[in-house]
Amino acid sequence: MGLLVQGQWQDQWYDTEVSKGEFVRQASAFRNWITVSGDAGPTGEGGFKAEKGRYHLYVSLACPWAHRTLIFRVLKGLEDYIGVTVVDPLMGEHGWVFQQEAAADENTYGYQYLHQLYSRVDPAITSRVTVPLLWDKQQQTIVSNESSEIIRMFNSAFNHLTGNTVDYYPEAQRAEIDAWNDAIYPAVNNGVYRAGFATTQQAYEQAYTQLFAMLDKLEQHLATHRYLVGAVISEADWRIFTTLVRFDAVYFGHFKTNQQRIADYPNLSAYVRDLYQQPGVAATVDMQHIKQHYYRSHGTINPTGIVPLGQEHDFMQPHDRALLSKRSSE
Numbered sequence: 433m434g435l436l437v438q439g440q441w442q443d444q445w446y447d448t449e450v451s452k453g454e455f456v457r458q459a460s461a462f463r464n465w466i467t468v469s470g471d472a473g474p475t476g477e478g479g480f481k482a483e484k485g486r487y488h489l490y491v492s493l494a495c496p497w498a499h500r501t502l503i504f505r506v507l508k509g510l511e512d513y514i515g516v517t518v519v520d521p522l523m524g525e526h527g528w529v530f531q532q533e534a535a536a537d538e539n540t541y542g543y544q545y546l547h548q549l550y551s552r553v554d555p556a557i558t559s560r561v562t563v564p565l566l567w568d569k570q571q572q573t574i575v576s577n578e579s580s581e582i583i584r585m586f587n588s589a590f591n592h593l594t595g596n597t598v599d600y601y602p603e604a605q606r607a608e609i610d611a612w613n614d615a616i617y618p619a620v621n622n623g624v625y626r627a628g629f630a631t632t633q634q635a636y637e638q639a640y641t642q643l644f645a646m647l648d649k650l651e652q653h654l655a656t657h658r659y660l661v662g663a664v665i666s667e668a669d670w671r672i673f674t675t676l677v678r679f680d681a682v683y684f685g686h687f688k689t690n691q692q693r694i695a696d697y698p699n700l701s702a703y704v705r706d707l708y709q710q711p712g713v714a715a716t717v718d719m720q721h722i723k724q725h726y727y728r729s730h731g732t733i734n735p736t737g738i739v740p741l742g743q744e745h746d747f748m749q750p751h752d753r754a755l756l757s758k759r760s761s762e
């Protein structure tokens with residue numbers, strides 16, 4: 433784990449001293465958008481027109497933020513349009529490392545480490561080196577390293593090429609989706625990290641309390657709604673899914689978010705199974721990769737690197753939520 437400082441890699445853990453033991457996630461540095469015309473999107477520069485085979489994703493299968501982009505790539509039928517390189521599950525002193533098999537992959541440019549792609553773009557860069565990373569092969573530069581924006585691009589920028597017009601961020605539901613995202617990001621998506629990476633009791637307890645208050649609220653909401661904004665799946669569901677699917681296997685133990693498991697919430701657990709069982713999604717979940725990464729990469733939290741055996745998680749059990757679709761649309 434580390435970061436680039438003026439183009440040089442420095443191996444260091446998150447500095448929580450400056451924030452009273454709290455883990456504060458830094459804003460992503462690259463915020464350009466792929467668009468239909470190539471004109472600039474809501475942030476960043478223009479010049480990134482949607483084209484088949486031009487863009488490439490670098491992901492870890494362990495990372496919940498990267499996982500969102502993999503799910504949208506599948507749901508939007510973008511497999512033939514956007515390539516993927518998966519990094520090694522372990523994130524050690526050099527940060528994310530390309531797997532041996534990726535050495536032959538032209539998209540790794542002969543590099544060993546993901547940080548080399550960042551410094552290829554700017555040899556004097558100061559930045560964290562994170563996944564997901566969306567790369568433009570034509571200009572050999574980074575489009576974006578912000579998952580919430582990458583999924584929005586995938587949701588709409590390639591529709592005219594793929595013919596897939598399924599919309600996970602429909603105009604009419606945007607305010608509701610945004611409201612869920614704004615509540616879920618700090619308490620749940622980033623909340624598990626705020627609990628796990630806290631270095632004071634107080635910071636941990638605060639994150640823990642907010643997290644379970646939000647999970648209780650979601651449990652209640654999902655008793656009468658099949659999905660967060662009603663009868664159809666939206667972006668808000670996929671954003672929380674990648675955190676929930678890792679929860680019992682990793683966060684509960686490793687990040688000490690152990691008031692209860694997702695399996696102990698009847699509605700939330702059935703909801704996770706419902707999402708997991710959507711076509712193409714199960715293949716994006718690699719529980720071994722996920723467990724190996726967390727338990728073996730965070731030496732400050734789990735110095736022995738032992739990966740707990742735990743239970744098998746069978747997300748293919750029936751979810752019995754189809755009836756709610758009707759009720760939530762009434």
Ligand SMILES: N[C@@H](CCC(=O)N[C@@H](CS)C(=O)NCC(=O)O)C(=O)O
Pocket residue numbers: 433434435459460494495496497498560561562563564577578579580
């Ligand atoms: N805001 C970013 C966060 C991405 C992120 O933090 N990814 C983690 C892996 S789960 C990472 O690469 N961490 C390395 C680091 O922080 O140095 C997003 O949503 O894309």
